[in-house]
Amino acid sequence: MAISVNLDELEPGSTLAEPVMNSFGQTLIASGAELTPKHISILKTWNIQSVKIKTDSNEIIGKYSDEQLLFAFEKLMQHVKWQPRNRNEEDLLKLGTLFFVEKKQ
Protein backbone atom coordinates (compact mmCIF):
# COMPACT_ATOMS: atom_id res chain seq x y z
CA MET A 1 0.00 0.00 0.00
CA ALA A 2 1.04 3.57 -0.49
CA ILE A 3 0.53 6.76 1.43
CA SER A 4 0.95 10.36 0.38
CA VAL A 5 3.64 12.17 2.40
CA ASN A 6 4.34 15.91 2.46
CA LEU A 7 7.89 16.82 1.52
CA ASP A 8 8.70 18.41 4.90
CA GLU A 9 7.72 15.16 6.64
CA LEU A 10 9.58 12.91 4.23
CA GLU A 11 12.30 10.76 5.81
CA PRO A 12 15.38 9.43 3.97
CA GLY A 13 15.18 5.68 3.40
CA SER A 14 11.51 5.74 2.41
CA THR A 15 10.63 3.84 -0.76
CA LEU A 16 8.76 5.57 -3.58
CA ALA A 17 5.47 3.83 -4.42
CA GLU A 18 4.88 5.88 -7.56
CA PRO A 19 7.34 7.63 -9.88
CA VAL A 20 7.86 11.36 -9.39
CA MET A 21 7.01 13.10 -12.64
CA ASN A 22 7.24 16.66 -13.89
CA SER A 23 4.32 18.47 -15.50
CA PHE A 24 5.33 17.06 -18.90
CA GLY A 25 4.88 13.51 -17.61
CA GLN A 26 8.62 12.78 -17.69
CA THR A 27 9.85 10.53 -14.89
CA LEU A 28 12.23 12.33 -12.52
CA ILE A 29 12.68 9.57 -9.96
CA ALA A 30 11.51 6.03 -10.67
CA SER A 31 9.06 4.08 -8.56
CA GLY A 32 10.78 1.82 -6.01
CA ALA A 33 13.71 4.21 -5.45
CA GLU A 34 14.95 4.43 -1.88
CA LEU A 35 15.04 8.14 -1.13
CA THR A 36 18.37 9.67 -0.08
CA PRO A 37 18.77 13.12 1.58
CA LYS A 38 20.01 14.29 -1.84
CA HIS A 39 16.80 13.11 -3.52
CA ILE A 40 14.77 15.04 -0.97
CA SER A 41 16.65 18.29 -1.51
CA ILE A 42 16.26 17.86 -5.28
CA LEU A 43 12.52 17.30 -4.83
CA LYS A 44 12.44 20.58 -2.90
CA THR A 45 14.15 22.51 -5.68
CA TRP A 46 11.61 21.02 -8.14
CA ASN A 47 8.90 22.40 -5.87
CA ILE A 48 7.21 18.97 -5.49
CA GLN A 49 4.64 19.12 -2.65
CA SER A 50 4.17 15.46 -1.78
CA VAL A 51 5.15 11.98 -2.94
CA LYS A 52 3.66 8.49 -2.59
CA ILE A 53 5.59 6.28 -0.18
CA LYS A 54 5.31 2.51 0.21
CA THR A 55 4.06 1.31 3.57
CA ASP A 56 4.82 -2.13 4.87
CA SER A 57 3.12 -3.30 8.05
CA ASN A 58 6.20 -5.24 9.19
CA GLU A 59 8.29 -2.07 8.98
CA ILE A 60 5.78 -0.27 11.22
CA ILE A 61 5.74 -3.20 13.62
CA GLY A 62 9.54 -2.96 13.80
CA LYS A 63 9.23 0.52 15.32
CA TYR A 64 7.57 -0.85 18.46
CA SER A 65 8.79 -3.05 21.28
CA ASP A 66 7.25 -6.46 21.96
CA GLU A 67 5.68 -5.06 25.15
CA GLN A 68 3.97 -2.21 23.28
CA LEU A 69 2.62 -4.60 20.64
CA LEU A 70 1.43 -7.13 23.19
CA PHE A 71 -0.27 -4.39 25.19
CA ALA A 72 -2.08 -3.13 22.06
CA PHE A 73 -3.07 -6.67 21.07
CA GLU A 74 -4.49 -7.41 24.52
CA LYS A 75 -6.44 -4.15 24.48
CA LEU A 76 -7.89 -5.09 21.10
CA MET A 77 -8.76 -8.61 22.26
CA GLN A 78 -10.90 -7.19 25.08
CA HIS A 79 -13.31 -6.32 22.27
CA VAL A 80 -12.78 -9.49 20.24
CA LYS A 81 -14.43 -12.61 21.61
CA TRP A 82 -13.29 -14.95 18.85
CA GLN A 83 -10.11 -16.68 17.69
CA PRO A 84 -8.76 -16.30 14.13
CA ARG A 85 -9.65 -19.32 11.94
CA ASN A 86 -7.29 -18.59 9.05
CA ARG A 87 -4.46 -16.28 7.96
CA ASN A 88 -6.88 -13.62 6.75
CA GLU A 89 -8.39 -13.30 10.20
CA GLU A 90 -4.88 -13.11 11.70
CA ASP A 91 -4.21 -10.31 9.19
CA LEU A 92 -7.42 -8.56 10.33
CA LEU A 93 -6.33 -8.68 13.98
CA LYS A 94 -2.84 -7.48 13.00
CA LEU A 95 -4.48 -4.44 11.40
CA GLY A 96 -6.52 -3.87 14.58
CA THR A 97 -3.35 -4.07 16.69
CA LEU A 98 -1.64 -1.52 14.43
CA PHE A 99 -4.58 0.89 14.79
CA PHE A 100 -4.22 0.59 18.52
CA VAL A 101 -0.44 0.89 18.83
CA GLU A 102 -0.27 3.87 16.43
CA LYS A 103 -3.08 5.68 18.27
CA LYS A 104 -1.41 5.19 21.64
CA GLN A 105 1.81 6.86 20.52
Place this chain on the structure above:
Amino acid sequence: MDKRIEYFLNKSRHFPTLPTIYTSLMNVLSNPRSTIQDVTDVISRDQSSASKLLKVANSSLFSIQGKINTISQAVFYLGFNEVKNVLLALSVMDIFSQISNSRSANIVHLWKHSISVGVISKLLSTRLGLKDSEDFFISGILHDIGKLFFLHSFKEEYDNLITEAKDTSRRLIDLEFEKYGTTHDIVGGMLAEKWNLPLSLRNIIKYHNHGSIIGKTDILLSTVHISNIISIMMATDILGDVFVPQPNFKVWSVLKLAPDTLADMNQSIVSTTEDAFAILKI
Protein backbone atom coordinates in the same frame (compact mmCIF):
# COMPACT_ATOMS: atom_id res chain seq x y z
CA MET B 1 -43.42 -3.37 13.87
CA ASP B 2 -43.81 -0.03 15.64
CA LYS B 3 -46.59 1.92 13.83
CA ARG B 4 -44.51 5.09 14.00
CA ILE B 5 -41.94 3.61 11.59
CA GLU B 6 -44.54 3.19 8.86
CA TYR B 7 -45.74 6.71 9.56
CA PHE B 8 -42.27 8.22 9.25
CA LEU B 9 -41.47 6.17 6.13
CA ASN B 10 -44.63 7.39 4.38
CA LYS B 11 -44.79 10.91 5.69
CA SER B 12 -44.17 13.18 2.74
CA ARG B 13 -41.66 16.01 2.99
CA HIS B 14 -39.90 14.02 5.67
CA PHE B 15 -36.56 12.24 5.72
CA PRO B 16 -37.37 9.63 3.05
CA THR B 17 -37.34 12.16 0.23
CA LEU B 18 -34.05 12.51 -1.59
CA PRO B 19 -32.72 16.00 -2.33
CA THR B 20 -33.78 17.48 -5.64
CA ILE B 21 -30.28 17.50 -7.10
CA TYR B 22 -30.07 13.71 -6.85
CA THR B 23 -33.52 13.10 -8.34
CA SER B 24 -32.97 15.54 -11.21
CA LEU B 25 -29.63 13.86 -11.86
CA MET B 26 -31.36 10.45 -11.96
CA ASN B 27 -33.80 11.83 -14.54
CA VAL B 28 -31.02 13.20 -16.72
CA LEU B 29 -29.01 9.98 -16.47
CA SER B 30 -31.98 7.77 -17.34
CA ASN B 31 -32.48 9.73 -20.57
CA PRO B 32 -30.25 8.11 -23.22
CA ARG B 33 -30.03 11.43 -25.10
CA SER B 34 -28.43 13.27 -22.17
CA THR B 35 -24.95 14.64 -22.71
CA ILE B 36 -22.11 15.40 -20.33
CA GLN B 37 -23.21 19.03 -20.58
CA ASP B 38 -26.73 18.20 -19.29
CA VAL B 39 -25.25 16.39 -16.30
CA THR B 40 -22.81 19.23 -15.65
CA ASP B 41 -25.66 21.76 -15.78
CA VAL B 42 -27.74 19.93 -13.18
CA ILE B 43 -24.80 19.66 -10.78
CA SER B 44 -23.63 23.24 -11.29
CA ARG B 45 -27.06 24.54 -10.25
CA ASP B 46 -26.22 23.47 -6.70
CA GLN B 47 -22.98 25.30 -5.92
CA SER B 48 -22.38 23.70 -2.55
CA SER B 49 -22.70 20.15 -3.94
CA ALA B 50 -20.62 21.09 -6.97
CA SER B 51 -17.68 22.36 -4.91
CA LYS B 52 -17.83 19.37 -2.57
CA LEU B 53 -17.89 17.00 -5.54
CA LEU B 54 -14.64 18.57 -6.76
CA LYS B 55 -13.04 18.18 -3.32
CA VAL B 56 -14.03 14.51 -3.15
CA ALA B 57 -12.84 13.88 -6.71
CA ASN B 58 -9.44 15.42 -5.85
CA SER B 59 -9.09 13.53 -2.56
CA SER B 60 -6.97 10.45 -1.97
CA LEU B 61 -10.15 8.37 -2.27
CA PHE B 62 -9.76 8.47 -6.04
CA SER B 63 -6.18 8.19 -7.12
CA ILE B 64 -6.50 10.44 -10.12
CA GLN B 65 -3.32 11.86 -11.59
CA GLY B 66 -3.51 15.63 -11.90
CA LYS B 67 -6.08 18.07 -10.62
CA ILE B 68 -9.78 18.09 -11.44
CA ASN B 69 -10.89 21.71 -11.77
CA THR B 70 -14.32 21.53 -13.36
CA ILE B 71 -17.52 19.50 -13.02
CA SER B 72 -17.19 18.21 -16.57
CA GLN B 73 -13.67 16.93 -15.78
CA ALA B 74 -15.07 15.18 -12.69
CA VAL B 75 -17.78 13.54 -14.81
CA PHE B 76 -15.17 12.58 -17.39
CA TYR B 77 -12.71 11.00 -14.91
CA LEU B 78 -15.15 9.44 -12.42
CA GLY B 79 -17.96 8.48 -14.80
CA PHE B 80 -21.69 9.19 -14.57
CA ASN B 81 -22.40 6.49 -12.02
CA GLU B 82 -19.64 7.42 -9.58
CA VAL B 83 -20.58 11.12 -9.76
CA LYS B 84 -24.19 10.17 -9.01
CA ASN B 85 -22.95 8.05 -6.07
CA VAL B 86 -20.80 10.86 -4.65
CA LEU B 87 -23.79 13.22 -4.82
CA LEU B 88 -25.92 10.63 -3.04
CA ALA B 89 -23.22 10.40 -0.37
CA LEU B 90 -23.31 14.20 -0.02
CA SER B 91 -27.11 14.01 0.40
CA VAL B 92 -26.67 11.50 3.23
CA MET B 93 -24.22 13.96 4.86
CA ASP B 94 -26.96 16.63 4.61
CA ILE B 95 -29.37 14.37 6.48
CA PHE B 96 -26.76 14.04 9.26
CA SER B 97 -26.53 17.82 9.54
CA GLN B 98 -30.34 18.14 9.70
CA ILE B 99 -30.54 16.08 12.87
CA SER B 100 -31.19 18.57 15.66
CA ASN B 101 -28.81 17.06 18.20
CA SER B 102 -26.16 16.25 15.60
CA ARG B 103 -23.40 16.96 18.13
CA SER B 104 -24.32 13.92 20.20
CA ALA B 105 -21.39 11.52 20.53
CA ASN B 106 -23.42 8.64 19.09
CA ILE B 107 -24.40 10.61 16.00
CA VAL B 108 -20.85 11.82 15.38
CA HIS B 109 -19.70 8.24 15.76
CA LEU B 110 -22.30 6.97 13.24
CA TRP B 111 -21.23 9.74 10.84
CA LYS B 112 -17.56 8.76 11.15
CA HIS B 113 -18.40 5.06 10.93
CA SER B 114 -20.42 5.51 7.72
CA ILE B 115 -17.61 7.49 6.08
CA SER B 116 -14.88 5.11 7.18
CA VAL B 117 -16.74 2.03 5.90
CA GLY B 118 -17.15 3.85 2.57
CA VAL B 119 -13.45 4.76 2.46
CA ILE B 120 -12.21 1.30 3.48
CA SER B 121 -14.51 -0.41 0.95
CA LYS B 122 -13.23 1.88 -1.78
CA LEU B 123 -9.57 1.35 -0.81
CA LEU B 124 -10.10 -2.42 -0.73
CA SER B 125 -11.69 -2.38 -4.18
CA THR B 126 -8.64 -0.50 -5.48
CA ARG B 127 -6.30 -2.90 -3.66
CA LEU B 128 -8.12 -5.88 -5.20
CA GLY B 129 -7.68 -4.25 -8.61
CA LEU B 130 -11.41 -4.38 -9.38
CA LYS B 131 -12.36 -2.71 -12.65
CA ASP B 132 -15.92 -2.08 -11.56
CA SER B 133 -15.40 -0.28 -8.26
CA GLU B 134 -18.03 2.43 -8.53
CA ASP B 135 -20.48 1.22 -5.90
CA PHE B 136 -18.01 0.57 -3.07
CA PHE B 137 -17.77 4.03 -1.51
CA ILE B 138 -21.53 4.65 -1.58
CA SER B 139 -22.27 1.16 -0.22
CA GLY B 140 -20.24 1.95 2.89
CA ILE B 141 -21.87 5.37 3.29
CA LEU B 142 -25.34 3.83 3.02
CA HIS B 143 -24.93 0.54 4.90
CA ASP B 144 -26.28 1.91 8.22
CA ILE B 145 -28.85 4.29 6.70
CA GLY B 146 -31.50 2.55 8.84
CA LYS B 147 -29.75 3.82 11.99
CA LEU B 148 -29.77 7.34 10.56
CA PHE B 149 -33.49 6.94 9.86
CA PHE B 150 -34.09 5.84 13.47
CA LEU B 151 -32.08 8.80 14.80
CA HIS B 152 -33.90 11.24 12.56
CA SER B 153 -37.33 9.86 13.49
CA PHE B 154 -36.95 9.02 17.18
CA LYS B 155 -34.14 11.40 18.15
CA GLU B 156 -33.08 11.05 21.81
CA GLU B 157 -35.11 7.87 22.19
CA TYR B 158 -32.86 6.04 19.70
CA ASP B 159 -29.74 7.92 20.81
CA ASN B 160 -30.36 6.52 24.31
CA LEU B 161 -30.82 3.04 22.88
CA ILE B 162 -27.33 3.20 21.31
CA THR B 163 -25.90 4.29 24.66
CA GLU B 164 -27.73 1.44 26.38
CA ALA B 165 -26.22 -1.07 23.95
CA LYS B 166 -22.72 0.31 24.69
CA ASP B 167 -23.21 0.27 28.46
CA THR B 168 -24.76 -3.18 28.73
CA SER B 169 -22.70 -4.88 25.97
CA ARG B 170 -25.93 -6.04 24.35
CA ARG B 171 -26.35 -6.00 20.59
CA LEU B 172 -28.06 -2.83 19.34
CA ILE B 173 -30.03 -4.92 16.88
CA ASP B 174 -31.61 -6.91 19.74
CA LEU B 175 -32.55 -3.73 21.61
CA GLU B 176 -34.08 -2.32 18.41
CA PHE B 177 -36.19 -5.42 17.97
CA GLU B 178 -37.47 -5.25 21.54
CA LYS B 179 -38.39 -1.59 21.24
CA TYR B 180 -39.59 -1.28 17.65
CA GLY B 181 -40.34 -4.83 16.58
CA THR B 182 -37.90 -4.40 13.69
CA THR B 183 -34.23 -3.58 13.11
CA HIS B 184 -32.14 -0.94 11.32
CA ASP B 185 -31.10 -3.25 8.48
CA ILE B 186 -34.73 -4.06 7.62
CA VAL B 187 -35.95 -0.47 7.92
CA GLY B 188 -32.92 0.74 5.94
CA GLY B 189 -33.86 -1.71 3.20
CA MET B 190 -37.41 -0.33 3.14
CA LEU B 191 -36.08 3.20 2.88
CA ALA B 192 -33.74 2.21 0.05
CA GLU B 193 -36.72 0.77 -1.79
CA LYS B 194 -38.61 4.04 -1.37
CA TRP B 195 -35.59 5.83 -2.78
CA ASN B 196 -35.54 3.45 -5.78
CA LEU B 197 -31.93 2.50 -5.08
CA PRO B 198 -30.63 -0.43 -7.16
CA LEU B 199 -30.99 -3.94 -5.73
CA SER B 200 -27.22 -4.30 -5.11
CA LEU B 201 -27.27 -1.31 -2.72
CA ARG B 202 -30.49 -2.45 -1.04
CA ASN B 203 -28.87 -5.81 -0.39
CA ILE B 204 -25.82 -4.17 1.21
CA ILE B 205 -28.10 -2.29 3.61
CA LYS B 206 -30.05 -5.42 4.50
CA TYR B 207 -27.24 -7.97 4.69
CA HIS B 208 -23.99 -6.17 5.63
CA ASN B 209 -24.11 -7.68 9.13
CA HIS B 210 -24.55 -11.24 7.82
CA GLY B 211 -22.10 -10.89 4.94
CA SER B 212 -24.19 -13.29 2.84
CA ILE B 213 -27.66 -13.63 1.33
CA ILE B 214 -29.17 -17.10 1.80
CA GLY B 215 -25.68 -18.52 2.11
CA LYS B 216 -24.27 -16.67 -0.90
CA THR B 217 -22.03 -13.63 -1.06
CA ASP B 218 -20.39 -11.49 -3.73
CA ILE B 219 -17.41 -9.17 -3.89
CA LEU B 220 -19.33 -5.99 -2.96
CA LEU B 221 -21.14 -7.51 0.02
CA SER B 222 -17.95 -9.26 1.23
CA THR B 223 -15.96 -6.02 1.01
CA VAL B 224 -18.52 -3.95 2.92
CA HIS B 225 -18.90 -6.74 5.51
CA ILE B 226 -15.14 -6.73 6.22
CA SER B 227 -14.86 -2.92 6.01
CA ASN B 228 -17.61 -2.63 8.63
CA ILE B 229 -15.61 -4.86 10.97
CA ILE B 230 -12.39 -2.91 10.28
CA SER B 231 -14.19 0.36 11.05
CA ILE B 232 -15.46 -1.05 14.35
CA MET B 233 -11.88 -2.07 15.22
CA MET B 234 -10.65 1.46 14.46
CA ALA B 235 -12.99 2.85 17.10
CA THR B 236 -12.25 0.35 19.88
CA ASP B 237 -11.29 3.21 22.23
CA ILE B 238 -14.81 4.66 22.13
CA LEU B 239 -16.66 1.39 21.74
CA GLY B 240 -17.51 0.93 25.39
CA ASP B 241 -18.39 -2.73 25.79
CA VAL B 242 -19.24 -3.28 22.14
CA PHE B 243 -17.62 -6.32 20.55
CA VAL B 244 -15.94 -6.69 17.18
CA PRO B 245 -17.99 -9.31 15.27
CA GLN B 246 -16.26 -12.30 13.69
CA PRO B 247 -16.44 -12.18 9.88
CA ASN B 248 -18.66 -14.53 7.91
CA PHE B 249 -16.12 -17.21 6.88
CA LYS B 250 -17.49 -17.30 3.32
CA VAL B 251 -16.20 -13.81 2.48
CA TRP B 252 -12.54 -14.87 2.60
CA SER B 253 -12.88 -17.20 -0.38
CA VAL B 254 -14.48 -14.35 -2.35
CA LEU B 255 -11.92 -11.69 -1.41
CA LYS B 256 -8.87 -13.97 -1.83
CA LEU B 257 -6.55 -11.60 0.06
CA ALA B 258 -2.79 -12.09 -0.07
CA PRO B 259 -0.96 -12.29 3.31
CA ASP B 260 -0.71 -8.94 5.17
CA THR B 261 -3.03 -7.18 2.70
CA LEU B 262 -5.13 -5.63 5.46
CA ALA B 263 -2.26 -4.83 7.84
CA ASP B 264 -0.35 -3.10 5.02
CA MET B 265 -3.37 -0.85 4.43
CA ASN B 266 -3.17 0.54 7.97
CA GLN B 267 -1.71 3.96 7.22
CA SER B 268 -3.64 4.53 4.03
CA ILE B 269 -6.92 3.70 5.82
CA VAL B 270 -6.13 6.14 8.65
CA SER B 271 -5.00 9.02 6.42
CA THR B 272 -7.73 8.61 3.77
CA THR B 273 -10.52 8.49 6.39
CA GLU B 274 -9.10 11.63 8.03
CA ASP B 275 -9.13 13.37 4.61
CA ALA B 276 -12.72 12.28 4.04
CA PHE B 277 -13.84 13.52 7.48
CA ALA B 278 -12.39 16.94 6.67
CA ILE B 279 -14.10 17.13 3.26
CA LEU B 280 -17.49 15.76 4.34
CA LYS B 281 -17.72 17.57 7.70
CA ILE B 282 -21.22 18.32 8.97
